[in-house]
Amino acid sequence: xxxxxxxxxxxxxxxxxGTVGRWASGILIGGCFGALLFxxxxxxxxxxxxxxxxxxxxxxxxxxxxxxxxxxxxxxQVGLFAALVMGVALALVFVLVERWLPFSSWRKGIxxxxxxxxxxxxVFAPRVDARIVRVGDNFFLLKPGYFGTAAGKGTPIAAAIAxxxxxxxxxxxxxxxxxxxxxxxxxxxxxxxxHILTDPLLGADIYDTRxxxxxxxxxxxxxxxxxxxx
Numbered sequence: 001x002x003x004x005x006x007x008x009x010x011x012x013x014x015x016x017x018g019t020v021g022r023w024a025s026g027i028l029i030g031g032c033f034g035a036l037l038f039x040x041x042x043x044x045x046x047x048x049x050x051x052x053x054x055x056x057x058x059x060x061x062x063x064x065x066x067x068x069x070x071x072x073x074x075x076x077q078v079g080l081f082a083a084l085v086m087g088v089a090l091a092l093v094f095v096l097v098e099r100w101l102p103f104s105s106w107r108k109g110i111x112x113x114x115x116x117x118x119x120x121x122x123v124f125a126p127r128v129d130a131r132i133v134r135v136g137d138n139f140f141l142l143k144p145g146y147f148g149t150a151a152g153k154g155t156p157i158a159a160a161i162a163x164x165x166x167x168x169x170x171x172x173x174x175x176x177x178x179x180x181x182x183x184x185x186x187x188x189x190x191x192x193x194x195h196i197l198t199d200p201l202l203g204a205d206i207y208d209t210r211x212x213x214x215x216x217x218x219x220x221x222x223x224x225x226x227x228x229x230x
Contacts, residue, residue: 018180022177022180022183023174023178025177026091026174026175026177026178027088027174028088029173029177030091030169030172030173031088031089033087033169033170034087034090034091034165034166035084035086035088035090036083037162038162038166039080039083041158041162041165042056042159043059045155045158046059055152055153055154055158056148056151056158057144057152058144058151058152060079060124061075061076061080061083062076063079063128063129064078064124065077065078065079068082087170090115090166090167091170093115094109094112094167094170094171094174095174106172106175107168107171109164109168109169109170109172110164110168112171113160113164113168114163115167116163116167120148121146121147121156121159122147125146125148126146127143128143129142
């Protein structure tokens with residue numbers, strides 16, 4: 001970890017608070033982003049607002065909201081908040097099991113994706129009324145069955161894609177936001193910088209000491225000055 005490799009000059013309690021804040025921010029923001037993407041992919045398949053194509057009858061947000069509060073006047077809103085909480089919980093699970101996941105960097109999210117997909121397909125879909133069916137002028141919510149197959153053949157495909165995308169985003173956001181260098185302000189050009197950087201693609205700590213020189217302008221300016229004794 002870069003935090004361990006780069007000593008923090010701040011007081012111990014302040015450094016600890018900063019570390020906790022970075023990890024908490026990564027879990028919170030990564031989990032919320034992942035949950036929103038998961039919801040958007042499933043809801044787009046039902047509403048077709050952007051791609052003008054429908055591949056599922058499942059209303060995940062409304063079904064989740066109705067499950068939590070059957071008497072709520074706005075189950076979609078309840079479902080949204082519940083999905084955000086579940087996204088944060090998934091991000092916390094990622095942090096706890098990350099070291100055992102295969103692959104490196106954001107690819108660890110791919111290894112985590114089966115977890116939300118299986119929970120959705122084996123727990124949520126067969127037990128929660130989330131499939132919208134219209135009978136005359138009335139709409140009813142029915143259970144979409146295991147992996148949502150009764151709500152359309154494209155439902156499990158959409159859920160699988162949503163799970164992969166959500167987990168990749170969670171992994172990437174958490175991995176970036178927990179690092180101190182990601183929060184540090186960029187120093188002015190031409191100043192000497194010494195950072196302990198964690199290369200997220202190579203997965204190795206790199207000690208980087210370099211002088212930032214935007215171009216060869218300094219060299220050119222020196223060449224324009226008359227030489228002493230010329």
